[in-house]
Amino acid sequence: MKQIVVISGKGGTGKTVIAGSFASLAKNKVMADCDVDAADLHLLLYPVIKETHEFRGGKKAVIDKEKCTGCKKCMEVCRYGAIREVRMGKREARGGYPQFSIPDSQFYIDAISCEGCGVCAHICPEQAIQMKESTTGKWYISDTKYGPLVHAKLGIAEENSGKLVTIVKQNAKTVAEKDGMDYIIIDGPPGIGCPVIASIGGADIALVVTEPTLSGIHDMKRIIGVANHFGIKSVVCINKYDLNMRNTLSIENYCQNSNMKVIGRIPYDETVVKALVKGIPVVEYSNSVSAGEIKILWEKIQAELKDR
Secondary structure (H helix, E strand, O other), X not given: OEEEEEEEOOOOOOHHHHHHHHHHHOOOEEEEEOOOOOOOOHHHHOOEEEEEEEEOOEEEEEEOOOOXXXXXXXXXXXXXXXXXXXXXXXXXXXXXXXXXXXXXXXXXXOOOOOOOOOHHHHHOOOOOEEEEEEOOEEEEEEEEOOEEEEEEEEOOOOOOHHHHHHHHHHHHHHHHHHHOOOEEEEEEEEOOOHHHHHHHOOOOEEEEEEOOOHXXXXXXXXXXXXXXXXXXXXXXXXXXXXXOHHHHHHHHHHHHHOOOOEEEEEOOOHHHHHHXXXXXXXXXXXXXXXXXXXXXXXXXXXXXXXXX
């Protein structure tokens, strides 16, 4: 069983277009969408969810209003402004006079702003604040017409996406081993952060998708450096290579000097946009030049894997 991860140093290079096409071209495989912060592989594969699981990736502070005395020490130490005070009126009667309102306050913690650091719980003299596990996302095992898909969705402003990526990969591997699959095709997240490191771990080959722009070149070099650091074999595909031949030559020269193969050159093709609008992998949508190049790219990936 071979793991193929499609990554890019920046977003918008066409990574998911290629991963979705690989899902269509490959036989006997499992797909994993490890871009849990902004998953979109499902837009091409139309999964039918079979299993849904909660992801608990951290803790949030919760105030026990019965114990809280309103000393505001927690507000003073919270660097994220997550602890809020709500002033209200409380009606009381004194000395036989009619009830009247006096100021009263209640405190609550905004779960979105809370970073789960636990300082407020540590500082509270009444132990009125507890750190409790919270559900920060969900992960799924689904069926598609191309085979099983393991994917996830992280909640808004939630962290620990690297942990969720690891869960997606582990379960994709479990499904692959159970069903005797030959490949795990991973649509990785962009960038060089923790989710990317989690997605490339244990991969047999990383396909770095870049584009002939200055930012594309800069970020390609960064992600290649990350892959090299962890001993992951990398190959490069230049998407929309014909938009700027000078930058394309710069990418090729860098790869040649770094002893790295450029195994794909995909031209700019409006057919790709039309296929995305229809929600169909481009290799199924048409026999355009770009579709043909992606098919050749998949054949070259397979050849690279035979050498490992």
